[in-house]
Amino acid sequence: MASDATVLEQYAVQPDVSRPQRIRRSLWDFIRHKPLGAICGAFVLLLVIIALFPGLFATASPTVGFIPDRYQGPSLSHFFGTDELGRDLYSRIIYGARTSILIGFGVVALSTGIATVLGTASGYFEGWVDTIVQRIIDIGIALPGLVFVILFVTSVQQIPLVFRIIISVGFLIAMGNTRIIRGAAIAAKANQYVEAARVVGASDTRIIFRHVLPNVFAIILVTASIQIGAAIIIEASLSFLGFGVQPPTPDWGYMITSAQDRIVQYPHLAIFPGLAIFFTVYCFNMFGDALRDVLDPRLRGAR
């Protein structure tokens, strides 16, 4: 066939590229094309390290203060100033990252786990599976969120508080996520290559894992990264309302609560924990957004 040669000559022969080389190259691509996403990604990584080893970053004890030093403004000895008990605010924020990150990741792991299983099954199989799952979701969405979380956190005393928060907030967020993932699964299922996979003999399990889930993955990732932020905010709200992590454990939300009486005189007490929440949430969102853009091979070509 004459066309064989022309088709073959269209591209020069390119040998395989090794896996570490490919990873290094795509990491560099990510930094080059998504600088903001990369910076935010680095900050997310830093936050995780801070949450794991707060001792490396803190300059003072987060729980023990020196009363005469209370209500100091930011200075070289106390970067963010001190609170009403003379505790170093910077160190408290560093230690407070642990709660926020633990709850943020825990909630998102639980909620995306539930939502991925239910949403994909619901969207892929349709029929009665879909009907049952969606009616349950309807009930879940109709629940008043914060009231449900407070009820759960205060009533089930057998498990540690942090896990109570993770479970209740996780279930709550999973409801909406299931809807989103179901929609994406229905869209992914309609692709012709799913039909093509069926023609070559792929089973439902294979089609779900190889053809549907990878296309839902970008949406899972973006919702997850945005909801780490949402979960951190809910956790902060819970602490602010007094149902969250109990003092003296440092917590960003609780720090804002305890600052509210003196916010006019000593605004730094609320500003720094607020900024910590803001930056954390912002970085998770931007990082997730950049990841989505890079992980989609169709967008990869069109940069």
Next chain:
Amino acid sequence: MQQASPTQAREHKVSMGDTLLDVQDLQVYFPVSAGIIFQRKVADVKAVDGVTFTVKRGETLGLVGESGCGKSTTGKAILQLNRPTAGHVGFEGTDLTKIKGGELRRFRRKMQMIFQDPYASLNPRMSVGSIISEPLTIHKLASGKDKKERVQSLLQTVGLNPYFANRFPHEFSGGQRQRVGIARALAVEPDFIVCDEPVSALDVSIQAQIINLLQDLQDQFGLTYLFIAHDLSVVRHISDRVAVMYLGHIMELTDRDSIFDNPLHPYTKALLSAVPIPDPQIERQRERIILLGDVPSPLRPPAGCVFHTRCPIASGECRVRRPDWRNVGTADKEHWVWCHRV
């Protein structure tokens, strides 16, 4: 596509023989449901409403018709992608409509499909190599190094560079993607391939390459094709026999030369007269049959012969009674028509 003259009839290296596929009275209805709280079926879209034909081993049966006449649905129903509402699809003696699950999946080794849109039919997240090797993995035909070699040889078979295995579909042109789709279909070494308008999404220059590739592969592997198309010149070039479809029914089915030189059914005649002839003098002189009106809705197909609303020779009988599917040719030169008036 070049116009192929009948004298250039292609010689088959494989002998055409026994019946590979036997489709009888195939019906595919899509239910239309309505209702706010309780969904109930209000009507059926009669996409395919009783078609009967056979495909012999090694031949190419062309299936032509306008958009929406049910040709793709027929192809998909044969492969059980849409389960038929009624009828019989015999493949090597097994009725495919009766089997399901793992048993049906085993049959998928023997029958494959090439899709119309090479952009939609390849998963953009999988490399070309994993797309082609997927059927090998599923049917446990090869693994490890063997699999990699099979993928490379398949790429070569369809005229692509074996090094393309690591690339992704978006890096290819439409024609190259269609070659990947063909390689995927060939991976399981099928007997039968449904080609669902495999060239209609491609540039004309690329169409010829793909058609030639399909013919070469047929000779090489003894493949049997059901070639669905709406381009009559493409069908004329590649088919051994041609079936003409209209509104869920096959109107006429006979060998390629008879259908183009001696069409009997009024719909076939009208369809053929719509093909432009690349000679202005003949084009000016010849009489074109222009059909009036639109294709009726498959939701409410006309009673009697579905073509009677637009047929130039319809009589009273055509409006009330369904025609029979009958052979007006001879036993060895069959010519099937679905018309009272022929």
